[in-house]
Amino acid sequence: MIEIRARDASGRVTELNINGKKLTTPYLFPVIDPRKQILSIEEIEKLGFNGIITNSYIINQNRELRSRAMEEGIHSLLGFDGVIMTDSGSFQLYKYGGVDVSPMEILEFQENIGVDIGVILDIPTEPDVPREQAERELEETLRRARESIKARKKMLLSGTVQGSTYPELREKSARKMAELGFDLYPIGGVVPLMENYRFSDLVKIIIHSRKYLPHDKPVHLFGAGHPMLFALASALGCDLFDSAAYALYAREGRYITTSGTYRLERLRELPCSCAVCTSTTAEELKKLEKKDRDHFLAMHNLTVSIEEIRRVRQSIHDGSLWELVAERARAHPYLLEAVRVALSYGSLENLEPVTKKSAFFYTGSEALLRPEVRRHIKKLKRLKINKKLVLLPEVEKPYSKTYGMMSTEEYHICIASKVFGVIPLEIEEVYPLTQHEAPGGYDEAQINFMKKVVKEYASGFEKVYFHSSLEFLGLEGESFSDVENFKGKNDIEGKLIAIGDYYFGEGAGELLFSETRARISKTGRIREVYSGDRLVGVIRASDGSVVLNVEGVKRLLKLPFPSNRVVAHEDAVEFVSQGRSLFCGFVEEADMEIKPYQEVIVVDSQDKPIAAGRAMVSAEEMLSLKHGVAVRVRHRLG
Ligand code: GUN
Ligand code: ZN
Numbered sequence: 001m002i003e004i005r006a007r008d009a010s011g012r013v014t015e016l017n018i019n020g021k022k023l024t025t026p027y028l029f030p031v032i033d034p035r036k037q038i039l040s041i042e043e044i045e046k047l048g049f050n051g052i053i054t055n056s057y058i059i060n061q062n063r064e065l066r067s068r069a070m071e072e073g074i075h076s077l078l079g080f081d082g083v084i085m086t087d088s089g090s091f092q093l094y095k096y097g098g099v100d101v102s103p104m105e106i107l108e109f110q111e112n113i114g115v116d117i118g119v120i121l122d123i124p125t126e127p128d129v130p131r132e133q134a135e136r137e138l139e140e141t142l143r144r145a146r147e148s149i150k151a152r153k154k155m156l157l158s159g160t161v162q163g164s165t166y167p168e169l170r171e172k173s174a175r176k177m178a179e180l181g182f183d184l185y186p187i188g189g190v191v192p193l194m195e196n197y198r199f200s201d202l203v204k205i206i207i208h209s210r211k212y213l214p215h216d217k218p219v220h221l222f223g224a225g226h227p228m229l230f231a232l233a234s235a236l237g238c239d240l241f242d243s244a245a246y247a248l249y250a251r252e253g254r255y256i257t258t259s260g261t262y263r264l265e266r267l268r269e270l271p272c273s274c275a276v277c278t279s280t281t282a283e284e285l286k287k288l289e290k291k292d293r294d295h296f297l298a299m300h301n302l303t304v305s306i307e308e309i310r311r312v313r314q315s316i317h318d319g320s321l322w323e324l325v326a327e328r329a330r331a332h333p334y335l336l337e338a339v340r341v342a343l344s345y346g347s348l349e350n351l352e353p354v355t356k357k358s359a360f361f362y363t364g365s366e367a368l369l370r371p372e373v374r375r376h377i378k379k380l381k382r383l384k385i386n387k388k389l390v391l392l393p394e395v396e397k398p399y400s401k402t403y404g405m406m407s408t409e410e411y412h413i414c415i416a417s418k419v420f421g422v423i424p425l426e427i428e429e430v431y432p433l434t435q436h437e438a439p440g441g442y443d444e445a446q447i448n449f450m451k452k453v454v455k456e457y458a459s460g461f462e463k464v465y466f467h468s469s470l471e472f473l474g475l476e477g478e479s480f481s482d483v484e485n486f487k488g489k490n491d492i493e494g495k496l497i498a499i500g501d502y503y504f505g506e507g508a509g510e511l512l513f514s515e516t517r518a519r520i521s522k523t524g525r526i527r528e529v530y531s532g533d534r535l536v537g538v539i540r541a542s543d544g545s546v547v548l549n550v551e552g553v554k555r556l557l558k559l560p561f562p563s564n565r566v567v568a569h570e571d572a573v574e575f576v577s578q579g580r581s582l583f584c585g586f587v588e589e590a591d592m593e594i595k596p597y598q599e600v601i602v603v604d605s606q607d608k609p610i611a612a613g614r615a616m617v618s619a620e621e622m623l624s625l626k627h628g629v630a631v632r633v634r635h636r637l638g
Helices: 041-046 056-061 063-072 074-078 090-096 103-112 131-151 167-180 191-195 199-210 227-235 245-251 282-287 290-318 321-329 333-343 346-351 365-369 371-380 399-403 444-458 468-473 492-504 508-513 550-556 570-577 619-624
Strands: 002-008 011-018 021-025 027-032 051-055 083-087 117-119 156-158 185-187 219-221 240-243 254-257 260-263 388-393 411-417 421-424 464-467 478-480 517-520 526-531 534-539 546-548 565-568 587-590 599-603 609-615 629-636
Touching (some): 002 290, 011 290, 021 027, 027 041, 027 290, 051 074, 056 063, 103 117, 131 167, 167 185, 199 333, 227 240, 245 254, 321 365, 346 371, 346 619, 365 371, 388 444, 411 444, 492 517, 492 526, 508 534, 526 550, 570 609, 587 619
Parallel strands (some): 027 051, 117 156, 388 411, 388 464, 565 599
Antiparallel strands (some): 002 011, 534 546, 609 629
16 A cells, blocks of 8 residues: 655655555645535646545535435545545544544444545544543543444544653554554644644654554644645654645635745735736735635645645655755744754654765754764764874865875874764765765854764774864864874775775674775775675765675675665565565565665575665665565675
8 A cells, every 4th residue: 555655854755555546645635625615626636636635524414415425425425536535523522522423433434435544533632631631532542443443344544643742642542553453543633732833742742653653554644734844744754634724724814835824914925926826916815805815815825735745755855855844944933943852852863864865954053963963973983993083174075185185094084074073084975974065164053063072082082183273172182283294095995994884884894895905086086896806896976875796795794694684585586686676575574774775685584695785765664564665676696
């Protein structure tokens, strides 16, 4: 049902197959009110929507709609043959305190009217209720979940995660729901948080809920209809959204943009170029009758919403989702705070790709908390370097080229970086150490960050030299002003070993690159590495990835199992040894440290290498998913 097409941050672009109909996620379901549609189904389809969400409870409670739905089915009732999801009346439960159907009745009703994706009648517990209440209501939601999943026939069914604002209850709820094996996992009970701009609390709930939800099912964030949230929620692993906001806001005369909402009375301009906004002016719009004005605003609101969804997907393909999140965070200070809260969770590193098509941009101090930065600082510990440390200020990249020097047998030369703390010249070309940009000068957050990281790194060295321009870091050591003193014979082997350790883990560098010979390009960069006339591997020019060849694989396999390996099921061995991709459904085992876009080795169950290639998803994901590429094979080794 789900295939991952691209990965960035903890988010993904996936292809969902729902009853033979395809949806690309992240996706936004527009909410359709079957009684009073502000936009026609044709208009919604024309904007590019192939899935909608409506409310089965409303249909159930209206005699005419109910009998038509029972007779002709919901697709015919709405005149829509795309994916139809229905909610269950839970929102009415939250809004009005009660509903006139039982959990089983509404489940059966959804099934009978032929919806594609139904939802259990969960209890949307509000934020900050007493813990006993949250627990009690969660128990009832879980009871209904068990009963519903048992009674489910052919409809896909969503099991909503509840638990109010209690992280442990959210985790428990997610774990229990996941055990029951639903097809979709909504995160519920968050509408009041969004209405009150409590984005930090929202983010915590998403992270704690997501932690125990499986990768092979889509996660829906219930009631998140404002486009300024899509990028952040997607970066945290939400795949689906629903928007009633486009219509509710329209009726209240509100004009949505990705950076906030305008009240129509205050609009002098229409700051958008969608089809409706280019057809009129703010003045004319204000003069329209309410019905026409609502229609206009709904068209605009829904257009900017789907546009943002497309932008999020494009950013995932490009590897620039965190940059989009940073941009959106400037829409509201509480959203920026929420981004900081999200980034303070170190666990985000688990799913973060190791390399991206686009450069890492320093967007402000929150960027120092990004998983890429934390990972780099962690991976620095893999380097085993027994030399004198020399710290230089940042210059134009590539640093070694601008300085005209590399680390030597005596000196380990590092850049004091305002984004990554310390950048050893040995590993400068590995993503994102060269592939990042920041404004000139230092801001206060960077200075504090550098002090901390540089000091910690320097503490592992007996002798430290630092350039006089770095005195502000307050380091112990010897200051100098002439870098010429540290030039000498380039230590190519030391560089390769550092790259190996940094990329594949401690010990990998020695195994891979001792007694090898490197071919250096005209621009002074290492290209291929040979042992005798056998190719060990290639250092990719674009991102410093270590692409292994036969000899390299042989050497790296000396690291204990399962380091850097993906074990293929025996039914896939033949296929993969012909040079074709290894699919997720055929992954038996994997090194849990494997991240998206990392170079890996595919082995059989006897640990015999059959291919080398690039992991397209993390180890966690390839073990959970059944479809889609796990490893794109570069070399077969059979
Ligand atoms: N719509 C908005 N929030 C919720 C929720 O918590 N549960 C359900 N079923 N629908 C919702
Ligand atoms: Zn517009």
